[in-house]
Amino acid sequence: MRRPHRARAHHRTATVTTTVIAAVTAAVTSTALALVGLAAAPATATPRPVPTTAPAPAPPTEYSGELAGARYRVLVPQGWNGTLVLFSHGHYPSEFFGGFPAPHVLGNQQLSEKTLTDHGYAVAASLFQNDGLDFTVPTAVADQSRLLDWFSAHVGEPARTITYGQSMGAVTAVKHAEVEPDRIDGVLTVGGVIDWVGQLDAILDMNVATRELLTDGTDAHGKPIELVHAADPQASRDALVAALAAAAETPQGRARISLIASLNTVTGWYEMNEPRPEGVEAWARGQAQWLIGAYTMGLGPTARVHLETTLGGNPSSTDLTRLRTRLARSGDAGGVRAAYAAAGLDLGADLAALEAATPIVADPSARAAMVAHRPEGTTPSPVLTLHTTGDGGAPPSGERSFAQRVRAVGDPARLRSLYVDRGAHLSVNLGEELVALRTLERRIDTGRWPSLAPRLLDRAANALGPDYRATFEVVTLQTFDHAPAFTHFVPPRAPRPSW
Known part of the structure; x- marks a missing residue:
């Protein structure tokens, strides 16, 4: 039986589905194309000055090829300083690329490879199997190890x-160091x-909460919304x-969005070039x-098809128990309560509805x-980890979870986090990236x-100078000047650590 307090939004929103999906897909596809150089930079993007006070250094030697089905790129500058930076890119959902190739970058943004080679570093990256698309983690360490051999x-x-x-390439970077110390x-x-198991669990929690609180449980065809083992993942x-x-x-709706987001400590600071949103409405919209x-698009039902195929089943479980405790730990309790009060909704009733939802249990082998x-x-x-405080795509609560894990089983003196x-x-801008790398080198x-x-x-x-303030924003596809902004920060606790 459906609970009466649920928003029966399916019939109300079905007619806007095509428009919403088209708009979001266009935005993320434009981002993907910009990253691979297929879309022109927006006219309003801040131009990067070309230094004229010294002759340009000789270009680095570039190598490319394929190893066991995975393409690679390598740049080695003249006067190589002896350090190799072996880069692992983040998650590239194939639904965002529309048949275009994934970007084969060698650092956090396209300009990063020039920054690193200008300072004497060799940089290399496997694109991984499946042309770098979808969940590459299971093969990525082996791909990088072969590239290191080469x-x-x-x-x-x-x-x-x-x-x-x-991003999700951090799984590969850390795991590689454990596998080949x-x-x-x-x-x-x-x-x-870093804890991709716990992150995918928390995402599934949010997908369940979205279904339970914002829909009547069915898709546009009147069929059940399926989150794992989906017969029609796109409709879901x-x-x-x-x-x-x-x-x-x-x-x-915004009150319920704030509750759903708290299940994975998702922030409302969506655009880098805007100040931190103030107020309940602006935060929930972000x-x-x-x-x-x-x-929902990048790591939701459609993305899980590839994950389930790769791992032989659904690897994630939901846990919507102890939600009051989790809400308090999210750091969003005050905002969620204020949003519910302003909307005239019963927070306790929604928490009870989520706790009563049928759990999803992982397939043990997957x-x-x-x-x-x-x-x-x-x-x-x-x-050394580097994170923005407002990151909602990879919430910084994961850094706190990893630090707790290292304290329990490893050597905490070996880990530091910058924000x-x-x-x-x-x-992060080019200067922040380079300073972090040099900081790690000094520790080594x-x-x-x-x-x-x-x-x-x-x-x-x-x-380092003004050129190093360049900061690429994937939302607007522009490169902006941003002054360095390192800060002290203590993230909230991760909601679903898997360790």
Whole structure:
């Protein structure tokens, strides 16, 4: 029986499904095309000045090819400093690319490879199997290990090798250091998802909550919305997206969006170039954008088809118990309560409805296969993580969870986390990226972490000059000047750590 307090939004929103999906797909596809250089930069993008005070350095030597079905790129500058940066890109959902190739970048943004090679670093990256699309984690460490073999044989043995992971690529960067500790000297992550098992669990919780609170449980064809083992995953995805888009337009819907987002500590700071949103409405609208673009389209029912095929079943479980405790830990309790009060909704009734939802249980073999590729926090090499405080695409609560894991099973002296006070996902500037890499190198060379005081890190980044303020924002597809913004930050607790 359907509970009467649920928003029966399906029939109300079915007619806008096509419009909403088309708009969101166009936005994310434009982002993908911009990353691979197929879309022109917007006319309003801040131009990057070309230095004229010194002759341009000789271009690095570039290598490319394919190893065991995975394409690779390598850049080696003249005067190579001996450090190899082995980069792992994040999750590229095939539904965002429309048949276009995935970007084969060698750092956090396209400009990163020039920054790193200009400073003497060799950079290399496997694109991974399946042309880099969808869930590459299960094969990624092997792909990077083969590339490291190739580099040693054809370029030279690195004096140091640093694995560098972006977003879900952080899983690969950290795991590689655990699997081949004698070959990896340090790990750097940016906007990292390290506990991908726990993150996919929490995302499934949000998908269930969206279905339970914002729909009548059926898609546009009157069939049940299926989140795992879906017979029509696109119809299920479309129903959730339409419900979220409609909910964002009402106080009641926004209150429920804030509750859904709290299940994975998803922030409302969606656009880097906007200040941190103030007020319940603005915050919930930003959360709705994350829920649609990242967790329903990018990592929702359609994405799980590939994950389930790769792992031989559904690897994720829901846990919607103890929700009052989880809400308190999310850091969003005050905002959620205020939103519910303003909307005249009963928060207790919605929490009870979620706790009564039928649990989804992982297939044991698929769960075990996923866990086999999860970092365990035991790497003997130092790890430095870099994260924006407003990241809703990879919530920084995951950094706190990983730190707790390292304290339990590893050496906490080997891990440090840096934070930049900025919104959006992966929105660190070139200077912040380079300063983080140099900080890790110093730890590798001396055995001690240098000072991580934000003012000193900002000073080091500013000293690099104005070109290093370039910060790419995937939402607007523009590169902006942003001053370094290192800050002290304590993220909330992760809601579903899998360790």
